[in-house]
Amino acid sequence: MARIPGSLKALLSHLIDYAGLFPPAALPLPAAAANYDGFLASPEGWLLNRLILPAARLPEARLEGNWRVSLLVEEEPGPLPRQVETLETKLARGLSLPTYCEAPLAQIEGAYAKVRTGGLTPEAIPASDQVAGFLHQAAARRLPFKATAGLHHPIRGLHALTYAADSPRAPMHGFVNVFAAAAFAWQGMDREEIVDLLNESRPSAFEFLDEGMRWRAHNLSTAQVEAARRDFAHSFGSCSLAEPISDLRALGWLP
Numbered sequence: 452m453a454r455i456p457g458s459l460k461a462l463l464s465h466l467i468d469y470a471g472l473f474p475p476a477a478l479p480l481p482a483a484a485a486n487y488d489g490f491l492a493s494p495e496g497w498l499l500n501r502l503i504l505p506a507a508r509l510p511e512a513r514l515e516g517n518w519r520v521s522l523l524v525e526e527e528p529g530p531l532p533r534q535v536e537t538l539e540t541k542l543a544r545g546l547s548l549p550t551y552c553e554a555p556l557a558q559i560e561g562a563y564a565k566v567r568t569g570g571l572t573p574e575a576i577p578a579s580d581q582v583a584g585f586l587h588q589a590a591a592r593r594l595p596f597k598a599t600a601g602l603h604h605p606i607r608g609l610h611a612l613t614y615a616a617d618s619p620r621a622p623m624h625g626f627v628n629v630f631a632a633a634a635f636a637w638q639g640m641d642r643e644e645i646v647d648l649l650n651e652s653r654p655s656a657f658e659f660l661d662e663g664m665r666w667r668a669h670n671l672s673t674a675q676v677e678a679a680r681r682d683f684a685h686s687f688g689s690c691s692l693a694e695p696i697s698d699l700r701a702l703g704w705l706p
């Protein structure tokens with residue numbers, strides 16, 4: 452494919468928060484920083500969003516001027532470098548910067564939500580109806596969110612959960628599934644259909660055109676996808692950038 456359709460560009464733009472410090476990659480900080488810097492300068496840099504850093508690692512990080520950082524904190528961090536744009540916490544309230552809270556939706560006040568979509572064991576992967584419930588409720592509350600963990604591949608499928616030779620394998624959620632489902636949820640799709648979309652394992656069930664996106668018989672305009680990404684489904688954290696890009700290219704969705 453020589454050109455990326457408008458609806459796919461809208462769905463994927465600035466979608467991936469790079470979390471190379473975290474499992475299963477668990478890279479040293481210099482390697483993760485070099486990866487982030489390299490991908491920012493690459494032709495696929497438009498897919499990239501923020502670098503995820505724990506607050507404890509911030510003093511040793513040499514932040515480049517064009518970096519955008521999301522900082523994991525346990526409490527209000529105080530003054531921060533200008534590159535730090537957002538905070539992430541297990542608290543249920545907003546802090547001094549826009550804050551993503553990994554907490555029950557009903558408890559979150561003055562902040563965004565954060566949902567865990569995978570893990571290093573099969574038991575850590577939430578069921579599709581659980582993720583659908585989150586998307587449906589967050590959309591009903593008009594509460595923006597980001598996702599974290601387990602979204603290395605665009606389409607739902609059976610994959611290894613770590614990079615070890617003896618890694619367990621399990622069905623993993625696809626990031627195209629999750630963010631397409633979020634876009635449809637933002638436009639009022641019911642919970643049962645969201646579950647079906649999250650469980651979709653056929654890439655051919657999705658169609659991306661300049662004017663809009665289709666899943667089975669359901670359609671969204673490119674403008675609707677853009678609005679859902681801007682106002683609701685912000686990003687997801689991944690310890691790998693190479694895997695999502697490689698898979699998208701294998702599907703013919705990236706040149």
